[in-house]
Amino acid sequence: MGVGIIRTGKALPKLEVGNQKLTELVDTDDQWIIDRTGIETRHISTEEMGLDLAVAAAKEALGDLDKDSIGLVLVATVTPDQIVPSMGALVKRELQLNNAIAYDINAACSGFIYGLWTAEALMKGHDIKRALVIGVERLSRITNWEDRGTCILFGDGSGCAILEMSDDKPGIISSFVKNYDDVANSLVCDLQYIQTPFADEGHKDMFIKMNGTQVFRFAVGAIEEAMMAVLKKAGITPDDVKYYVPHQANMRIILSAAQRMKQPLEKFQINIRNTGNVSAASIPMALADLMKSGKVHSGDKIMLVGFGGGLSAGAILFEAI
Numbered sequence: 389m390g391v392g393i394i395r396t397g398k399a400l401p402k403l404e405v406g407n408q409k410l411t412e413l414v415d416t417d418d419q420w421i422i423d424r425t426g427i428e429t430r431h432i433s434t435e436e437m438g439l440d441l442a443v444a445a446a447k448e449a450l451g452d453l454d455k456d457s458i459g460l461v462l463v464a465t466v467t468p469d470q471i472v473p474s475m476g477a478l479v480k481r482e483l484q485l486n487n488a489i490a491y492d493i494n495a496a497c498s499g500f501i502y503g504l505w506t507a508e509a510l511m512k513g514h515d516i517k518r519a520l521v522i523g524v525e526r527l528s529r530i531t532n533w534e535d536r537g538t539c540i541l542f543g544d545g546s547g548c549a550i551l552e553m554s555d556d557k558p559g560i561i562s563s564f565v566k567n568y569d570d571v572a573n574s575l576v577c578d579l580q581y582i583q584t585p586f587a588d589e590g591h592k593d594m595f596i597k598m599n600g601t602q603v604f605r606f607a608v609g610a611i612e613e614a615m616m617a618v619l620k621k622a623g624i625t626p627d628d629v630k631y632y633v634p635h636q637a638n639m640r641i642i643l644s645a646a647q648r649m650k651q652p653l654e655k656f657q658i659n660i661r662n663t664g665n666v667s668a669a670s671i672p673m674a675l676a677d678l679m680k681s682g683k684v685h686s687g688d689k690i691m692l693v694g695f696g697g698g699l700s701a702g703a704i705l706f707e708a709i
Contacts, residue, residue, distance in 0.1 A: 389512065389553065389554070389555055390553075390554050390557050390558040390559035390560065391507070391508045391511050391512065391551050391552070391553055391554070391559045391560050392551065392552055392554055392557050392558070392559025392560070392706065392707070392709045393549045393550070393551055393559065393560075393675075393706055393708075393709070394550050394551070394552045394709055395449045395450070395451065395453070395549070395550040396449055396547070396548065396549050396550075396672065396675055396676040396679045396680075397444075397445040397446060397447070397448030397449030397450075397547065397548045397549075397676055398445050398448065398545070398546070398547045398548075398672070398673045398676035398677065399440075399441045399442075399444035399445040399448070399545065399546045399547075400431040400441075400544075400545045400546075400663070400673075401431045401432055401433040401434065401435075401436045401441065401544050401545065402431075402434070402435065402436070403431060403432050403433070403434050404429050404430070404431055404432075405429060405430055405431070405432050405543075406418075406428065406429045407421045407422070407427070407428060407429065407540070410536075410539065410540055413533055413534070413539065414533075414534060414535070414536035414539060414540075415536060416536045416540060421540045424638075424640070425540060425541060425638050425639060425640075425660070425664075426638065426639025426640070426642075426658075426660050426661055427540065427541065427639075427660055427661060427664045427665075428661050428662065429661070429662055429664075430542065430543030430544075430662075430663055430664030430666075431543050431544055431545055431663065432528045432543065432544055433526045433528060433544045436526075436544075437469050437526075438465065438467060438468060438469045438475060438524050438525070438526050438546075439469050439475065439478050439479065439482065441524050441526075441544070441545060441546035441669075442463060442475060442478075442479050442522050442524040442546045442548070443479060443482050443483060444546065445522060445524070445546040445547055445548045445672075445676075446479060446483060446520055446522060446548050447483070448676075449520070449548050449549065449550050449676075450483070450520075450550065453518070453550065455483065455484060455485055455486070456485075456486060456487050457487075457517050457518045458485045458487065458488045458518050458519065458520050458550075459487055459488055459489065459511075459514075459516035459517055459518060459519065460488055460489050460490075460507060460510055460511065460516050460518075460519035460520070461476045461479055461480050461485060461488045461489070461490035461491075461519070461520045461522070462476060462490075462491065462492075462493055462503040462506060462507055462519065462520070462521045462522070463475040463476040463479060463490075463491075463492045463493070463503075463522045463523075463524060464492070464493045464494070464495065464499025464500050464502065464503045464521070464522065464523045464524075464668035465492060465493075465494065465499065465523070465524050465525055465667075465668055466494055466496055466499070466525065466527075466530070466577070466667060466668065466697075467524075467525050467526045467527060467529050467530060467667075468492060474490065474491050474492040475492050475522075475524065476490035476491045476492050476522075477490045477491070479520075479522065485520070488520070493506065495668070495696060495698060495700045495702075496575070496667060496668070496696030496697035496698055496700060497635050497637060497665070497667045497668060497670065497694055497695060497696030497697065497700075498565070498635070498668075498694045498695060498696040498698070498700040498701055498702050499523055499667070499668030499696065500521065500523035500547070500668050500669070500670075500671045500672050500692075500694065501563075501565065501671065501692060501693075501694045501702035501703065501704055502565055502700070502702060503521040503522075503523070503668075504521055504549070504551070504560070504563070504692070504704050505563050505565050505702065505704065507519040507521050507551055508551070508560050508563070511551065511553055512553075515553075516553065517552065517553055518550060518551065518552050518553070519550070519551040520548060520549075520550055520551075521548060521549050521550075521551060521672075522546060522547070522548040522672070523546065523547050523548070523666075523667075523668035523669040523670070523671065523672045523673075524545075524546035524547075524668070524669050525544060525545065525546070525666050525667040525668055525669045526544045527542035527543065527544060527596070527665070527666065527667055528542065528543070528544050530577050530594060530595050530596055531595060531596060532593075532595040532596065532597075535595075537598070537600060538595075538596050538597075538598055540664075541637075541638075541664055541665045542596070542664055542665050542666070542667075543663050543664035543665065543666050544666065544669075545663060545666045545669045545673055546669050546672075546673070547669050547670075547671070547672025547673035547674075547675065547676050548672055548676075549672055549675065554709075557707070557709055558706075558707050559706055559707060559709070560704060560705070560706045561618075561621075561622045561689070561705045561706060561707055562618045562619075562621035562622040562704075562705045563618060563621075563702070563703065563704045563705070564614050564617035564618050564621070564702055564703050565700070565701070565702035566610075566613070566614070566700070566701050566702065567698055567699065567700050568606070568610070568698070568699040568700070568701070569699070570697070570698060570699045572599065572602055573597075574598065574599040574602035574603050574606065574699070575596070575597075575598045575599070575603055575696075575697040575699070576596075576597050576598075576697070577594070577595060577596045577597065577697075578592035578593055578594055579592065579594060580592045580594050604638070604640070604641065606695065606699055607637065607638075607641045607695045608641060608644045608645070608648070610695045610699070610701035611634065611641070611644075611645045611648075611693055611694075611695055611701065612645065612648045612649070613701065614693050614694075614695075614701045614702055614703035615632075615645070615649060615691065615693050615703055617703065618691065618703045618704070618705040619705070621705075622705050624689070626649045626650065626651050627651075628689055629651075629655070629689045629690070629691050629705070630655070630684070630688040630689055630690060630708075631655055631656075631657055631678060631683070631684065631688065631690045631691075632645070632646075632649075632651065632655055632656045632657065632690075632691050632693065633656075633657045633671055633674050633675050633678060633690060633691065633692045633693070634656060634657075634671075634674075634692075634693050634694065635665075635670050635671055635693065635694035635695060635696070636658070636659060636660035636663060636664075636665060636666070636670040636671075636673075636674055637660075637665045637670070637695075638660070638665070639658070639660055639661075642656055642658060642660070645693070657674045657675070657677060657678040658674070659673065659674050659677050667696065668696075670694075671692050671694050675690075675692065678690070684708050685708065686708055686709060687707060687708065688707070688708040689705060689706070689707055689708075690705070690706055690707075690708055691703060691704070691705045692704045692705075692706075
């Protein structure tokens with residue numbers, strides 16, 4: 389009995405912002421951004437709420453599937469539209485998924501991996517036929533547009549996958565998740581609650597703060613650890629994997645992963661050039677692009693791998709249906 393990925397979906401905001409536009413906001417230039425990140429453009433929400441993007445990606449994936457067969461909705465995000473109801477509950481309500489249990493996961497950029505890991509366990513343990521796992525972010529909400537070290541990196545969007553229980557197909561072969569203590573606070577984003585008559589928590593900056601060098605060092609090591617862990621569990625080698633779908637954080641990190649695994653870059657699905665880093669949405673968006681490409685065939689082994697704040701990392705190895 390296995391849990392497989394049967395469909396994927398993706399949604400982007402209408403507004404596309406190129407590097408040249410950012411030169412009007414901070415001291416930078418197009419080539420500097422490309423050389424350091426691999427990013428040329430990203431999409432920014434102006435009219436779309438996170439829910440709009442999540443629902444659009446889900447509708448693309450659902451197609452003509454019976455909505456009543458969806459028993460679980462997990463939404464990975466660090467930028468929900470509101471605290472209560474959760475994004476998962478909002479998606480369930482909007483799509484009229486009457487039989488679904490719904491809630492959110494926050495594991496930053498590793499969120500979609502954690503969502504798949506959680507969904508597989510719940511599906512096997514509670515006889516859930518199908519699950520919808522979504523990664524959605526509006527990072528433009530928490531980006532400091534005066535900080536050239538971070539504002540060049542992030543974008544908005546959503547991606548999702550539909551999982552299905554099967555008696556005769558392996559689906560997810562192995563998985564790995566791990567948390568590491570961020571003792572140096574290398575990647576943080578504060579939250580400012582309203583002041584009360586009883587306590588004053590002081591001012592907090594509600595935007596992403598990142599030490600790029602520390603995050604890079606963590607990322608290259610964590611990705612290798614996660615990739616090797618799922619390969620070892622599955623008893624296969626890097627060469628046995630047909631395609632790799634990494635978190636789209638920085639082109640240099642993806643290149644490092646390919647070199648460490650001694651794999652050609654052609655095996656890595658890359659869309660960071662046109663999306664930037666979209667946190668929990670980046671892996672499912674890239675996966676949707678891969679599945680639409682026509683390159684994937686039944687039985688192909690595909691690895692998803694990511695890392696994020698917390699610090700966190702994980703990988704999922706699955707066989708295409």
